[in-house]
Amino acid sequence: MSAAGMTGRWRSALLTPTGLAALAGMAVLLFLVVLGPVIWGDISTTTNPAALSQKPSPTHPFGTDAGGRDVFARTMTAARLSVLMALAASAMGVLGGALLGALPSVLPRPLGRAILAGVNFALAFPGLLITVVLSVVFGQGILGAVFAIGLAILPAYARLTSTLAASVGGRDFVAAARVLGVSRAGLLLRHIMPNIAAPLIVNASVTAGGALTAFAGLSYLGLGVQQPEFDWGRMLNEGLLKIFVNPATALAPGIAVVVSGIIFTLVGETIARATGVARTFSDKLPRLRPRETSAVLPIEDNNAVLQVRGLQIAAPGRTRWAELVRGVSFDVGRGELVGLVGESGSGKSMTCMAVAQLADHPLHVSAQSIRFDGQEIYRGTAPAGSRRAVSRLLGTRLAMVFQDPMSSLNPSLRVGGQVAEPGFLHGGLSRRAAWLKAIRRLGQVQIADPERRAKQHPHELSGGMRQRAMIAMGLMGKPALIIADEPTTALDVTVQREVLTVLHRVHQETGSAVLMISHDMAVITGFCTRVMVMYRGRIVEDISTEDLVAGNARHPYTRALLGAVPTLETERSVPMPTIADGEEFDTDLRFDLEHKLAAREQSAADKDAIEREGAHA
Structure with a gap:
């Protein structure tokens, strides 16, 4: 596709309500990730023994936590760590799962079956259980949580990819590519992956939102981010201890997790549409030019x-x-x-x-x-x-x-x-x-x-x-x-x-x-x-x-349709009438059709004359 066509698709996708909402949401998240710690970093870590667990006020919109720190500032600052960890784990699980799931479609069947058996075995266990076990294996902390959640995402994404790849791998164009000697990497990257990108992109966006929630859960359980670092999950852990004193301490990070998950989903949908995965068009209806009707007919006819x-x-x-x-x-x-x-x-x-x-x-x-x-x-x-x-x-x-x-x-x-x-x-x-x-x-x-x-x-x-x-x-x-x-x-x-x-x-x-x-x-x-x-x-x-x-059709296209129907008397040496790829029937097209039809009729007449002469002789 040309650069202009691709630009038009992106413009159309971004001008939809979904695209505008995704664009606004990502702008907010990007602002918080880049500038959140710069603007609110010092405030978020400053304790105030005189303002412990205060309720919301003009000075502190969401109140303060048990250490007297501003909850709003901590929520804005925690956006960087929470979002980056979710994106890192999602990238690890999505890319690894897509590669692992697509391999069985191009590898020898025994090896492909072995990979799928391993994926199915991993899917037999709940994702939360895998996440908790791996986080214990890798140890508490940011790096261990990223690896635990990324590897927990991988089996489900591999299963989805393998199912989609299998539906494409059996098609004729893939078989033709195999016959032509296309390499396995070429089959995977050029023929299979582009045809299964639609659900993968949409699910990747949902996965990012799920990873964000998973990180919050790990940190809430004490297996994720450790002191003195903090993310939205750790803030939830701390806020729930004082929820009856100041509910806003738990409400603020909870809202941040939910809104960020929604934004990731909207972004994935917009990307899918802009890249042609899910077609999107302007909501503006076309201005169709008035056309003459096919025939002058009365508006009312009781019969x-x-x-x-x-x-x-x-x-x-x-x-x-x-x-x-x-x-x-x-x-x-x-x-x-x-x-x-x-x-x-x-x-x-x-x-x-x-x-x-x-x-x-x-x-x-x-x-x-x-x-x-x-x-x-x-x-x-x-x-x-x-x-x-x-x-x-x-x-x-x-x-x-x-x-x-x-x-x-x-x-x-x-x-x-x-x-x-x-x-x-x-x-x-x-x-x-x-x-x-x-x-x-x-x-x-x-x-x-x-x-x-x-x-x-x-x-x-x-x-x-x-x-x-x-x-x-x-x-x-x-x-x-x-x-x-x-x-x-x-x-x-x-x-x-x-x-x-x-x-x-x-x-x-x-x-x-x-x-x-x-x-x-x-x-x-x-x-x-x-x-x-x-x-x-x-x-x-x-x-x-x-x-x-009876052959009384007036329009050349109708005559061409009739002329294109072969009969037992059709002369094989005369080309069949065809319709040129033009918008209207012009003089040259009419002449071409009439010439071919006349040639067929003349050929049939000559054949009849020869047969009559032979019979007479």
Whole structure:
């Protein structure tokens, strides 16, 4: 990434509420660490026998301790020792744990297993017990406490790193690097560690706060900082002895420990966002340019189950907001079978997710109007009406069938319970009644032995069964519209036919409309009566299936999609029509597409002529 892009990320991260709070907190801690002992050092060690255990006053904001020393000055002075010890122990535990945990992913398996066995053995003991035992072994004092807490942190961080590294080490790009002969150090530093940095950075910040608390605990027990040095933990030890005389003597160092731990957590989150570990974007919404809608459509149409007007969707990028869907408008009539086709990334699924109000932050959705089943559900940049009413309408009258049902179904829940969920959430049914209805719906979508299947988990069903279970979930209400987002992409042709047959049967029995998303022109033309073609976030053509099959498409992109579908008569010597990577269809692109399509047609005509001449001869 360029220096400008990295600067922009840091600026964006620091300008968020979390970043500003972290920046302010770190400035305070840095001030106390550097200048605290300079400003308050002498006051913190000056005893006053005439002012023993005094309560808070203008002269002493937190009172004095048993030796007459100012508690506020001692708290400010102790920040340097407390923070530096926590950072030192955290660095030791985090770096050592990350290295130890990542080694098994690149070392020979026996050695890796031996390292993990040692880590698991250490994790069997509570961290506090390890800390206390090691502090006794290393001896009382600052150095012994740092080593004790650092080594106690190491096993947990090594276990986390090994788990994350194992999830990355089995991926194809790591295998390819191994084949290319990348060294173990290269695998570790270039391919594994950068891909697991996200949780490591966040946990490192939490670890620093935990180390601060651990040091306070050791010093409170008398195993950490010794006289005449003092940190927040030792101040707690001394303050608790006089807590009934002056509670502020224990309250001041306690607040310091808690606030410092929070600051470390905020700093870790900000660093993660700024380095790309956790993406963060400006809270300012994009100013989308007004776009012309895809077609001039009336706002009201009583025969339409779905009306979308001026839908725009933007996603945050590195430096600016990118428009994914631009001014899309369309209607779906009641009982109509409509197909939405286009190449991957054209905005098909995003459009339907926005209609179902499933497009979450950081996506920004705006629309002139979205009406469903006679009710406006979205206007401007927010749902129209109460969210509860809109949720109930979508939960009972809209059914979604996703591309991968394995990721849509909860693997830890039984299929029947998930199918029954809309019944008792929106249908007013008891759990027992919803369960029985779910079994009937599973049978309705041609799942054999629905009672047994309802008690199984998703992994026990085939891909086609899971897809039909998703359809059954939508039938728990009375759907007026079924949105099928590439429901047959991950299935073989036999199962594809079964799923399409079920969808068609449901359409005939319930009269519900179907909006099917696909990039397979054969599936769309065989199932739908009308086809909308989407390209680069816009609907470029709305055509009936008959006209599409007859070759009456007007837009060159639609013609290219049809031309890119191979047939048994396709001439192999002629290049397939392609779409150039341009924003708009210009004259050269139109000419290129038309030329390639004409060449294919001419080649087919020449082949037919040769065959006719041969037959005549």
